Amino acid sequence: MRSHALLYVTVLLAATATSSFDGNINYGSPSRRHASLGIDVGLVKRRSMKRGNVAHQPSELSFTHGVASGDPWPESVILWTRIAPSSESDKSEVTVGGTAPLYSHDTEKYIKADPNPICVAWKVFKSKCANGTTAGNVVANGKAYTTSDIDYTVKVEAKGLKPLTEYFYQFNVCGSDNKSPIGRTKTAPNHDDAVSKLSFAVFSCSNFPNGYFNAYGNAARKDKHDYVIHLGDYIYETGKGGERATTPSTTIFSLYDYRTRHGQARYPSSFPRSGTNMCSVPYRPGPATAVQELPLDPYLGRPRSVPQFSNNGYRDGFSALNNTEDSFLNKGPRVSVDTRKVNAVRAYFEWMPIRQADLDDGLRVWRSFQMGKLLDLIILDTRNYDRSITSLGWNDGYIDLIHDDPSRTLMGARQENWFYRSLSQSKERGATWRIVGNQIIFSRILEDDAGALRGDKWDGYVANRNRTLQHMYDNGIDNNIFLAGDSHQNWVSDLAWLGTKDYDKESGEGAVGVEFAGTAVSSSGQKGPIEPKAGDYARGMIKRNEEMQWQEGYYRGYFILTVAPEQATAQFYGTPPSGPPLGRHERQLTLAGGAGSPSVATRNGWDMPLANFTVQANANHVSRPIAGGKVESGAIRGGEVRHTNCTLNTETGEWRAIGFEQMFLQT
């Protein structure tokens, strides 16, 4: 009888330990059933029970990369942190080494794994006040383990929450006072809720060596958004030196490389300061004195970003690593395309606060969010999942020849059919708006007077675009808003099917929605001077492309999309580019900090409104006059460009017109 009781207790303990491992989603991430990506949790657990293991003391551990949250559902949200004895990523390559079955970390044959699991507890609570984590205030809590196998990352799903509700959360090392920063998050509305308004801060292309991520901080300090969408190039794969040198210093290929690069993008010093206020001051933008150093995550939930594995990725390669013997032997450390992709996928799921969309499909990130009756957010992967060959630098002429080949696909058949079904289901369930997030520009863009198209956008996959438009037109699917990144410039267009459906460029009649494509957080766009060079480029674009309403390529920045039942608005904000290379004069001015024009060359809070656009529900085009007839920069159809240089310092709340002549015109 007694032995049975002991056995029962042992089994119970084992089950509890396993459930704590399972509580960390990253042990199954992206797929437990993937031959090269799954982790044998049982092995990890047994390894930790070996005699002689010495557990980490809480004082030896740090929350090295802050906290983050994402993928909000009505009753749950994903919470993320990293707790480790070192900020350096784990060097293990065994998961993708190609010879180890599943995740065999139990011997030193492959690596020297850290055998000691780290236990973290987490809490979700209603108020961020000092007593926020007291018992009555905590609405969800749990415990999870992490180890070197998953680079000491922790990803949990906090369940049992209320829809469209703001929460705070915090991790701590089990049984200790070693605590993470406090993060803030927000759940999604129920799918059938009547929602009066939702706002999204939309970012793209955050290139670390190119400049500071001031755009993140500006949006956080203004605190006007509910959720964040990052459309692509969250990290870049190339290595650079200089003031903001990359780690690793070289182009990334291995799992360690990708983990380290993600870590650099999330390291506290990489982030700007946030204005997410503590409980003692008004929650919405408060007085300047209320601005505090951020808990690392400035976001209110990150529905989804799409991964950057390497430049111009497609199903079989990248621009700088082709699936050929020559490329394998001569580009990098002899890592195959497939292995590099697996490395990138594994690190991406470890480091991003996202859900696993499909346990049988480790590459899948395309998915959708039903946000009340107001909107469906449909996120596509138009790069890495299953697209036909793209422009790779050496084959652009070939892509020109086949860009309208009907067999070409941007998403692969499985995703493409899911996309069309998602659009139809959204319309059938009565959602007012369909927001489609993807990496690359959807609208046709004639690059020059000869009609050149760029093959790495939807322009390189004309048949896929036509199928999309046909599905929308044939099924009466309207109120579509496409979001795009990648180009490092701003573009606003009506969603028209040129050459097939009537479209009036003056009124916008005939379109089925709009496209808002945003510039980069820090990646290079149009070089200055702002006039006439960048302005000439923009004016040429507007002249050639009848559905295009605004083009602007000089500023770095982001936009805020606000969606209500009656209308949607997009407010674009900018900071000037840093180069590289910056003009010597610009560089001196920005680094000196005196001339004061906003720039990503320094860490600052300068934020310049560029243009505001409105789309009325059921109008299916940008409201006229475009942007109210006036924008800060670039070129618009039927309106005026006025360079006011009117800039908000988001750290002080002060508005000033600063430095235009010196900063923006060539000296």
Ligand SMILES: [Fe+2]
């Ligand atoms: Fe980019």
